[in-house]
Amino acid sequence: MATRLPSALPRRPTTALPFSPLNTHTSTAYLAPSHTPLSHTPSRAATLIRRPRRPYTFTQLVQLSDGSTYTIRTSSPLGMYKSTKDTRNHALWNPNEKALQNVEVDEAGKLAAFRERFGRGWDSATESVEQTPGATPEKAKKGAPAADAATPEDAGGEDALADLISGYAVGMPELPSISTPARGKKK
């Protein structure tokens, strides 16, 4: 289907050129078999021109969370799409936006009081990894157990709450092989 002009020559000169000098030798003693490309009868399978099958598409107005709008072609029949979360109010795409950062608000000092009393073992894994260097000397002054920050298990971050479990298990009189000496100090 490259060229549809009747005047266009076929790509391969041997396929069909009924009046070309290429097949003048058929008048001689040698007669080309019919299945060769030099045959006189042009045969070409007809190609079905299919109608394109496509779903109905609507024009939709998209409003991003900062109020900017644009149109898209979509299969959704709704005329307007208002986005609540998109790249305009996501911290990954706006790293300088302070309002989007997940900062801890501790105006009443309740979280600090909790940490002073129970340590930082409750914090989620990433936070404990970030804040251990600053928090370790503070805890050492207060007499809180500093072992959880110094042990390599906490640096791994995966088992931030594991010391609670092991600390619970230390009180039990069974299985002395499992309890680590670091955990024993904490109790």
Next chain:
Amino acid sequence: MTTLREAPRVGRQLLSSVSHLRPRAPGLDRYASTESTPPVVPDVELDSGLATPIVTRESINILDPRKRASSRTHELPHERYRFHAPKYYRGPLHPVQPPPSSDPIARDFAPGPFNLPRLKQTYQSTIASDIMTMMYQHTPPGTPDKPERIRLREWDDSSPYMKNRPKRGPRGADVLFPLEKSIDWRNIPEIRAVHIAMYLPQAKKNIDHITVGRAVLQSIAGVRTATTATRCSIYGNQAWEFIDKTINLVFPKIKEWRGFKGTTGDSTGNIGFGLEPQDMQNYPEVEAAYSMYPSKMIPGCRVVLETTAKSDRHARILCKALGIPFYGKIVD
């Protein structure tokens, strides 16, 4: 007698056919460009859009088609006298040729485009020139080109049988990957296609998974899939719109999403990623009709962005410019 009657017509035809051969009046055409001043193209349109007259509904004169049809005295020709484009294309030498697909009466005519996708517009106005500028590497003029690294191995002519043998491929792999060329104005990486595929092993038990997968795929991609295939490829404007939608509306809604893996890519400039089943409902089209889907059967999908870049590095630069972050170890 017949020839006599035909004579004036033939003469007129002859004259009209060779009219372009008659000499023109001299001095009308001037082919030199010395005196011609270039046309002044103002940067800002002089006509204000506010100055155009306001069109009201009453001012539009619409002929009532029903009234016109009833007042018509003669009968219109039957539908079958209309021109229908041929159903089959029978080769370039056939006397009946189908009209081109841009013709509205052609069988394979698809209307459009109806809009210029936003991301494509951004690419053409900003991203392409940015990539070209940032990837520019200055070489002082007169610097000889670096010789191309020879990747095909020669035969040592230790045996006479090795004479004229084609060179061997690289050791360990028989495929030569395309060479990364430096980006200039001719080969700025661009999105060529988006391939979406769903893997539905559950369909062995329940064939409805394929139906649901096709419906989801058709709604998010905007193309029909084959009857039993839950994969499709989209090109051009549709690909741009899909990427725009995915980046701006879908990725921010995914919990804990950090970006594409740094190790993605097939080292020839195609970047892939995946979407979990619970992420598919973030597409606006799925969200609009979410209650109509059996929510347990909505599958995830794998998407490959096919770019014109020849290396993953360039494709990744394009993706970053489009707004896709990467995380982890970057492997080029």
